[in-house]
Amino acid sequence: MAQIRYVPLGHRMSSRMGRFLDTMSHFPPYRWSMDVARRLGVTGRTLVIAVPWIWLMLFFLIPFVIVLKISFADTRLGVPPYTSLVEWGQAGYLQLKLNIGNYLFILKDSLYFEAFLSSVKVATISTIFCLLLGYPMSYGIARASPSWRNTLLLLIILPFWTSFLVRVYAWIGLLRNNGLINNVLMGLGIIDEPIVMMQTDFAMYVGIVYSYLPFMILPLYSNLEKHDNTLLEAAVDLGATPFKAFLRVTLPLSMPGVIAGSMLVFIPAVGEFVIPRLLGGTDSLMIGRVLWDEFFSNRNWPMASAVAIALLLVLVLPIMLFQYFQAKETAGAAHR
Amino acid sequence: MNQNRSFFLLTVLVLGFAFLYIPILSVIAFSFNESKLVTVWGGFSTKWYGVLFDDHQMLDGVWLSLRIAAVTACGAVIIGTFAGLVLARFGKFRGRTTLAGMVTAPLVMPEVITGLSLLLLFVAFAPLPLVPDQRGFSTIAIAHITLTMSYVTVVVQSRLSTMDESLEEAAMDLGARPAKVFLVITLPIIAPAIVSGWLLAFTLSLDDLVIASFAAGPSTNTLPMMIFSKVRLGVTPEINALATLMVSTVTIFVIAAGVLMARQEKTRQRDAQMAAATAGVLPQP
Numbered sequence: 001m002a003q004i005r006y007v008p009l010g011h012r013m014s015s016r017m018g019r020f021l022d023t024m025s026h027f028p029p030y031r032w033s034m035d036v037a038r039r040l041g042v043t044g045r046t047l048v049i050a051v052p053w054i055w056l057m058l059f060f061l062i063p064f065v066i067v068l069k070i071s072f073a074d075t076r077l078g079v080p081p082y083t084s085l086v087e088w089g090q091a092g093y094l095q096l097k098l099n100i101g102n103y104l105f106i107l108k109d110s111l112y113f114e115a116f117l118s119s120v121k122v123a124t125i126s127t128i129f130c131l132l133l134g135y136p137m138s139y140g141i142a143r144a145s146p147s148w149r150n151t152l153l154l155l156i157i158l159p160f161w162t163s164f165l166v167r168v169y170a171w172i173g174l175l176r177n178n179g180l181i182n183n184v185l186m187g188l189g190i191i192d193e194p195i196v197m198m199q200t201d202f203a204m205y206v207g208i209v210y211s212y213l214p215f216m217i218l219p220l221y222s223n224l225e226k227h228d229n230t231l232l233e234a235a236v237d238l239g240a241t242p243f244k245a246f247l248r249v250t251l252p253l254s255m256p257g258v259i260a261g262s263m264l265v266f267i268p269a270v271g272e273f274v275i276p277r278l279l280g281g282t283d284s285l286m287i288g289r290v291l292w293d294e295f296f297s298n299r300n301w302p303m304a305s306a307v308a309i310a311l312l313l314v315l316v317l318p319i320m321l322f323q324y325f326q327a328k329e330t331a332g333a334a335h336r
Numbered sequence: 337m338n339q340n341r342s343f344f345l346l347t348v349l350v351l352g353f354a355f356l357y358i359p360i361l362s363v364i365a366f367s368f369n370e371s372k373l374v375t376v377w378g379g380f381s382t383k384w385y386g387v388l389f390d391d392h393q394m395l396d397g398v399w400l401s402l403r404i405a406a407v408t409a410c411g412a413v414i415i416g417t418f419a420g421l422v423l424a425r426f427g428k429f430r431g432r433t434t435l436a437g438m439v440t441a442p443l444v445m446p447e448v449i450t451g452l453s454l455l456l457l458f459v460a461f462a463p464l465p466l467v468p469d470q471r472g473f474s475t476i477a478i479a480h481i482t483l484t485m486s487y488v489t490v491v492v493q494s495r496l497s498t499m500d501e502s503l504e505e506a507a508m509d510l511g512a513r514p515a516k517v518f519l520v521i522t523l524p525i526i527a528p529a530i531v532s533g534w535l536l537a538f539t540l541s542l543d544d545l546v547i548a549s550f551a552a553g554p555s556t557n558t559l560p561m562m563i564f565s566k567v568r569l570g571v572t573p574e575i576n577a578l579a580t581l582m583v584s585t586v587t588i589f590v591i592a593a594g595v596l597m598a599r600q601e602k603t604r605q606r607d608a609q610m611a612a613a614t615a616g617v618l619p620q621p
Contacts, residue, residue, distance in 0.1 A: 018520040025513075044514060045426065052419035052485070053431060056438040059482040063453035066460050080459050137352040140345035152349070154594055159356050161535075161586045163543045165563050166579040170359035172571055173366065180362055210355065242341060264444060271446020273546055278567060288448045295452060295550075305456065308449045315446070323440050 064312075071305035072098045082301050102306035112307070115285040116314060122201075122276075122286065123269035126208040127216075130265045131258065133209070134216035138257075139250075141217075142224040153221065160214045168207055168278050175203050175279070204280035208269055216261040223257025224250075256325050263322035267315055287311055360583060367576035384577040391574065394562055401559035404473060404548075405541040408480040412537040413530055415481065416488025420529075421518070423489065424496035425504075442486045451550030454479045458551065471553035479551040480541040487540065488533035495529035496522075528597050535593060539586065 024030050037043075073082040074097075085097055106112040141152045159167060174180045175197040182194035197203050227250060235245035273288035280286070287307065295304040367385075371378025388394065419439055423432075442450060458475050503525070507517045523530075545560040552558065566572055 015520055018516050021516055021519060048418055049422050049426065049429060049431070049435075052415050052422060052439070052489075053435055055415050055482070055485070056419075056435065059454065059457070059478060060438050060442065063457040066456045067449075067453045070456055133348070133352055133355070136345055136348040140349045143345065150594075150598070154590070155353060155356075158587065158590060159360065161539050161590050162360065162583045163560070163563075163579070165543065165545060165560050165567070166363065166575075166582060167359060169563070169567050169571070169575060169579065170363045172567070173362055173576075174359055176571070210359070213352075213356065267444040268446055271448050273448055274564070278564075288446060291448045291452065292546075301456070304452060308452050311446065312449060319441065319444060322444055323437060326440055327436065 067305045067308055070302055071102055071309050072100065073302045073305075074099045074101070075300050075302055080301070081299055099302070102303050103310070105303070106306060106310055111285070112287075112290065112310075115287045115290045116310070118285045119270045119272075119287040120314070122204065122208070123266050123272075126205055126212065126269050127262050127266045129205065129209045130213055130216040131262060134213055134220055134261065135258070138217045138220035138224055141221055142227070149225075156214050156217050156221075164211060165274065167211060168275055171203065171207055171210065171279060172198065175206070198279065199281040201280065201284065204276055204284060207275040207279040208272060211275065212265040212269060215264040219260040219264060220254065220257040223254050223260075227253055256328060259325050260322065263318050263325075267318050267322065270315060271311060363576050364580045364583065367573065367580040369573060369576075372573060384573040385581075387574050388577045388581075393557075394559075394574075394578070397557050397559040397562040400473070400556070401542050404477050404480065404558065405538045407477045408484060408541040409534045409538040411477065411481040412484040412488050413534045416485040416533060416537075417492050417526075417530060419485065419489040420492030420496060420526075421522070424493045425501075439486050439489045442483050443490070447544075447546035450483060451479070451547040454482070454547070455550040471551060472556040475551045475553075476548050476556070476558065479547050480537075480544060483544070483547060484537035484540045487536050488530075491529045491533045491536065492526055495526045499525055528600065531593065532597075535589065 037047075069085060070082050073085060075081060076083050083097070083099075137156075141149060141156070144152060172179075176182070177194040177196060177198070179198075181197070182191075185191045186194065231249050231253075232242075232245050235249050236242060240248065271288040271291075272286060273292050276284045276286040276289050277292075291304050291307045291311070294300050294307060368380050368382060369378055370381035370383065419435065423436060423439065426432075454475075455471075458471055499522075504517050504521055507521050508514070512520070543560060545564050548558050549561060552561070563575060563578070566575055
């Protein structure tokens with residue numbers, strides 16, 4: 001019998017908890033409450049399911065219903081700053097007041113429409129750049145020798161662990177008129193006067209691609225790493241050039257990873273607020289910024305809610321696409 | 337041909353990593369800059385660290401954010417482990433699709449939407465008993481738990497799906513009840529996933545600006561909110577010093593956790609192989 005030298009993380013604690021559970025099961029109040037639960041038809045299984053289910057119902061789904069409700073309200077001065085939808089009429093009837101003015105305004109006012117359009121455009125372009133940079137990087141990591149692979153992966157994940165705000169802030173130091181890039185270029189004599197990069201669309205794109213690159217690389221890597229190399233060898237043996245083998249074998253097989261990564265970049269980028277606010281110009285119209293200003297500056301909560309619902313409608317299709325592929329990937333991992 | 341490919345991949349990797357790391361390194365370098373002009377080198381100095389440690393407002397923000405992050409990480413780990421267990425092990429049940437959808441949606445949902453919806457919930461429920469009528473610590477923690485439990489769930493679920501179910505079945509066959517099987521068999525095996533889930537939830541909470549801004553009351557200022565308001569006014573060397581401290585702490589923790597887990601995993605695999613060999617079963621390649 002092999003001697004077990006190794007004690008898993010928290011093993012001692014868990015076996016102590018197991019013993020505690022054994023003692024508990026002989027303790028009368030515990031037994032009685034279990035009997036009551038059994039008679040009510042509540043099993044331990046139901047209780048375990050109930051914990052995350054109730055939490056998410058309460059703090060994820062119900063809030064959306066409230067946003068939907070308030071988007072049909074009107075603003076008023078006071079706390080809370082919106083009217084209620086249901087009121088007791090004078091004759092004692094319940095009156096339902098739905099105000100679709102917020103939605104009509106979004107459709108009519110060109111500001112909102114343009115903001116939506118430019119958010120989708122910015123997110124699309126950023127996703128493409130993330131893919132162009134992220135695909136070869138993930139491919140390179142997946143093809144690296146196993147000893148290198150973990151280090152490279154750790155280096156991808158590390159920025160993800162460090163503060164997002166700090167990383168955006170870092171770019172301000174690089175891109176400013178008297179920032180590092182301009183100083184280096186002028187020092188080398190390549191340019192005579194600083195290139196204006198801060199508060200432009202360029203800075204915003206750099207910030208988004210930089211912040212979301214790990215989100216593209218990680219799902220792509222976990223897909224590419226699973227590929228069977230013999231398939232490529234077979235393709236080459238059958239006369240395909242390496243490039244053609246890549247196009248016909250690797251690329252189609254990696255599509256779930258490409259879609260998962262692209263959605264992980266695209267969806268949050270559409271609603272991005274911090275990067276456009278810090279790096280983009282004052283005229284950069286992003287819907288996340290519009291929503292933020294509507295809420296914090298104008299204190300128009302119903303309008304902000306309507307913008308949020310509209311944004312959600314724009315994103316429903318990408319989110320469902322992401323969930324579909326996510327479910328497929330996890331199912332694939334389970335059957336492995 | 338193959339060499340061309342390797343060369344191309346190597347170039348992209350080097351450029352990509354330079355892109356990822358030059359900004360962070362420049363922040364660290366300039367935190368030791370004597371000059372107040374952040375991008376002009378005026379000699380080595382640690383004076384900005386002194387300025388940072390004299391800034392009591394900022395330190396209060398750090399302390400508040402650390403406490404929120406600790407509460408968030410513990411809450412997210414408990415609920416996220418439940419969710420991961422349910423999704424990976426409980427098979428089909430009514431409401432499974434809803435649960436799976438609700439778990440993955442916060443991962444991609446734009447923060448402005450999550451933040452707004454949670455704030456409206458807190459405002460709508462404020463008149464009810466047991467609900468904090470002042471927004472602050474507790475509302476931010478609830479919002480952060482909701483956001484970060486999804487990440488914990490994904491980590492735990494993927495760990496469980498790669499884990500051999502036969503161990504749990506064996507314990508069950510030997511007469512252990514499900515709760516005991518979970519505590520004695522499952523929990524120790526998924527412990528690394530729980531630890532990394534805890535760290536992930538902690539850092540995500542420490543980092544979040546948008547959701548915290550919505551969920552916080554007017555008098556609550558978390559660290560990211562303070563950084564944001566300072567950065568909006570321009571670059572200050574004090575932030576560089578703070579950023580350097582944050583980056584180096586995280587780096588040390590992540591590397592230490594990585595090394596520790598790799599070692600544990602290696603011993604675990606070796607033990608499993610030895611056990612299999614003693615039992616007369618050939619170790620799996």
